Amino acid sequence: RGWQPLVLLRYTLINERGKQQFMDIVKFEELQLDERIIRAITEMGFEEASPIQAQAIPVVLEGRDMIGQAQTGTGKTAAFGLPLLDPKVKKLQAIVLLPTRELAIQVAEELRRFAKFMHGVKVLPIYGGQDIVRQIRALKDGTQIVVGTPGRVMDHMRRKTVKTDHVHTVVLDEADEMLNMGFLEDMETILSQLPEERQTLMFSATMPQAIAEIARKFQTDPV
Numbered sequence: 001r002g003w004q005p006l007v008l009l010r011y012t013l014i015n016e017r018g019k020q021q022f023m024d025i026v027k028f029e030e031l032q033l034d035e036r037i038i039r040a041i042t043e044m045g046f047e048e049a050s051p052i053q054a055q056a057i058p059v060v061l062e063g064r065d066m067i068g069q070a071q072t073g074t075g076k077t078a079a080f081g082l083p084l085l086d087p088k089v090k091k092l093q094a095i096v097l098l099p100t101r102e103l104a105i106q107v108a109e110e111l112r113r114f115a116k117f118m119h120g121v122k123v124l125p126i127y128g129g130q131d132i133v134r135q136i137r138a139l140k141d142g143t144q145i146v147v148g149t150p151g152r153v154m155d156h157m158r159r160k161t162v163k164t165d166h167v168h169t170v171v172l173d174e175a176d177e178m179l180n181m182g183f184l185e186d187m188e189t190i191l192s193q194l195p196e197e198r199q200t201l202m203f204s205a206t207m208p209q210a211i212a213e214i215a216r217k218f219q220t221d222p223v
């Protein structure tokens with residue numbers, strides 16, 4: 001029937017040695033995600049996975065530790081958030097740490113949108129400045145994912161209102177920003193009190209020495 005133009009879409013990535021690297025476009029259907037999640041993100045207008053999503057989601061689903069270098073706006077919330085959603089276990093399963101209250105609210109809202117068709121997934125933002133009694137009440141209602149700032153999360157861990165026995169995943173989002181804001185000690189305290197058998201995911205726009213140090217101390221063979 002004559003010639004058809006062949007359109008091959010690829011992302012160009014710059015690898016750690018500054019070399020160009022190509023990656024084929026990945027559809028979310030190829031990523032072994034729950035069908036209810038696919039439905040929710042399709043409704044949100046997501047069609048193709050962004051590079052960080054295409055690379056991170058399989059690694060996260062495999063249960064491995066990982067470090068992702070990604071700026072805001074690259075889709076990293078979905079990169080760690082989509083594989084995290086699981087309505088089966090009613091206990092607290094995952095803690096996401098972020099540097100600011102605005103980010104905690106924003107990321108919790110995004111995770112709730114991903115879980116729109118997954119009834120029973122409860123995501124709670126907790127941050128300093130908000131009434132702690134209200135947070136405690138919400139936590140008692142059976143939260144599966146806490147999205148919070150390090151100081152307040154640590155506070156709840158001390159009060160045992162955040163119980164970490166069943167936490168299998170921790171995400172350090174904007175890790176370099178958390179360092180800049182003086183949260184290093186809080187992050188280390190939290191990480192050292194979580195179950196040893198867990199997955200540690202770290203996202204950072206830059207990779208200063210201190211980040212590599214956290215990875216060395218708290219991750220196992222990260223991708």
Ligand code: AMP
Pocket residue numbers: 045046047048049050053071072073074075076077078
């Ligand atoms: P983030 O970097 O996670 O803050 O995401 C930036 C914005 O891009 C958010 O509004 C997301 O909802 C949106 N987004 C993330 N991944 C995708 C995707 N694969 N396709 C379309 N939009 C996306």
